Amino acid sequence: MKRTTMKVLLAGIAAACLTTFSAPASAQATLDAVKKRGKLICGVSQVSAGFAFPDSKGVMQGFDVDICRAMAAAIFGSGDKVEFLATNINTRFQVLQSGEIDVLSRQTTQTFSRDNSLGLDFGPTVFYDGQGMMVPKKLNIASAKDLDGAAICVLPGTTTLQNLSDFFRTNNKKFESVVFENTDENRNAFFTGRCDATSTDRSDLASIRAVANNPADYVVLPETISKEPLAPVVRQGDSNWRDILNWTVYTLIAAEEKGITKENVDQQLKSEDPEVQRMLGVSGDFGKMIGLDNKWSYNIIKSVGNYSEVFERSLGEKTPLGLTRGPNQLWTKGGLLYSPPFR
Ligand SMILES: N[C@@H](CCC(=O)N[C@@H](CS)C(=O)NCC(=O)O)C(=O)O
Numbered sequence: 001m002k003r004t005t006m007k008v009l010l011a012g013i014a015a016a017c018l019t020t021f022s023a024p025a026s027a028q029a030t031l032d033a034v035k036k037r038g039k040l041i042c043g044v045s046q047v048s049a050g051f052a053f054p055d056s057k058g059v060m061q062g063f064d065v066d067i068c069r070a071m072a073a074a075i076f077g078s079g080d081k082v083e084f085l086a087t088n089i090n091t092r093f094q095v096l097q098s099g100e101i102d103v104l105s106r107q108t109t110q111t112f113s114r115d116n117s118l119g120l121d122f123g124p125t126v127f128y129d130g131q132g133m134m135v136p137k138k139l140n141i142a143s144a145k146d147l148d149g150a151a152i153c154v155l156p157g158t159t160t161l162q163n164l165s166d167f168f169r170t171n172n173k174k175f176e177s178v179v180f181e182n183t184d185e186n187r188n189a190f191f192t193g194r195c196d197a198t199s200t201d202r203s204d205l206a207s208i209r210a211v212a213n214n215p216a217d218y219v220v221l222p223e224t225i226s227k228e229p230l231a232p233v234v235r236q237g238d239s240n241w242r243d244i245l246n247w248t249v250y251t252l253i254a255a256e257e258k259g260i261t262k263e264n265v266d267q268q269l270k271s272e273d274p275e276v277q278r279m280l281g282v283s284g285d286f287g288k289m290i291g292l293d294n295k296w297s298y299n300i301i302k303s304v305g306n307y308s309e310v311f312e313r314s315l316g317e318k319t320p321l322g323l324t325r326g327p328n329q330l331w332t333k334g335g336l337l338y339s340p341p342f343r
Contacts, residue, residue: 030234030241031291034075034102042068043087043101047183049207050314050321051107052084060084063314064105066304067126067232067249071103074248074296079303088182089157093118096233103245104233107201109159122231123245128327128336130224131163132202134209137219139196144223148173153186153195155179160200163226187211197221201228203315203323210320243290251297254279254339255306257330262305265298279342286342297342307337 034040044052044064052062069079085101096104097119108114109129110122133152135141144167152175154160161177168175178195180186187208190198198208202224209215232249234242255261258276260268269280277283281294288294304310307330315323329335 028238028240028291030102030238031075031244038076038081040068040072040075040082040103041085041101042071042082043085043092043095043104043106044068045088045106045183046084046086048107048204049210050319050323051203051207052105061314063127063310064107064232066310066314067105068103070252070300070304070310071245071248073299073303074244074251074292077293077295077299089155090181093120093233096120096235099235102234102241107204107230108233109201109228110231111159119236120233121236121242122233123242124249125229125231125336126249127203127230129201129203129228129230131160131199131226131228132205132224133197133199133221134190134205134218135197135221136193137217141197141219141221144221144225145171145173147175147197149175150196151176151178151194153178153180153190153198155183155186155200156181158200159226159228164199167223167225183208201230203230203321206315206321206323210322215320240291244292247290248300250339250342251279251300252304252307252310253330253337254342255297255301256308256337257332257339260301260306262301262303262309265301269298275342 044060046052046054048062050062051064052060055061065084068082068084072082073079085095087095087104087106092104092106092108095101110125115122133144133147141147152164154164154177156179164175164177178189180189186198189195191212202220205220209218212218232245234245258273260276268276269282271277278286279297281287281298285294287296311325311328312318315321317324325335327336329337331338
């Protein structure tokens, strides 16, 4: 091959690599509809302390709620342009499928069958959880393996019951499930002694314990019997919308990696770090590439802060839930949180 031909070819490849692909308008259907409506509709729980619950003024607060606010901020520049629709365990997927909500942000575990049979797509894991069991302290039970024959309060339509069956079968033990329709009933039944134990995601056990009259009356047993990667969910088939969800979550993680906080984000606009500049819209056109303002990431951080701020505000050690970061720590600190590069 002649040198000039080679040069032309390489220049062509380089140009092709750098060319930004702009998606056809129809691929942005959800974003267009949300922009036209002027607000995001986010499906959340309403009964889950730390994740999604109304405060004394009726304003929704919590970790899952902040994921919704982050998306609203990415789209509209304000974390308040969001309506929260209360969903429960049984309706959560239907309201998303039917288009009543734009995104579901609600302690929902990504599993193979949910991902591949419901016409839905999961975003990045926002909270790495696992199923645990909680018992009244007075029962003096030290391990889940001591629960042979126990009555266990659970919710239907969750991953919980299948995990319990697997765990007890594997350990050659039996249990009796006492099934309730919703968290309130489940919690009350457990608090009033109708079951020997209750079992759900460990984060949810912390949330249940946090609202007990005397949290110290209950202990969470040491075993974690499953993987429960909790992730927000969108409808399948709108890749632009899924990108907005994905990169909203990645912004929270990357902002923590880079030390960008709600407080210092304005100073960070002067950062000399090229990646910070691209994230915050100081250079490049990253917002435009996904149909948003170039300040989309700046707006997310200005509105809810970085991942650590979102976590500590609702779930951290200074909250009634008192959770440590555990696997929900940055990969650089031994955890599983990792953002692809803003490049
Ligand atoms: N992560 C599991 C368990 C979810 C779960 O049990 N969630 C409870 C705790 S928030 C809940 O949604 N309760 C509210 C309700 O009763 O609908 C799943 O996705 O199936």
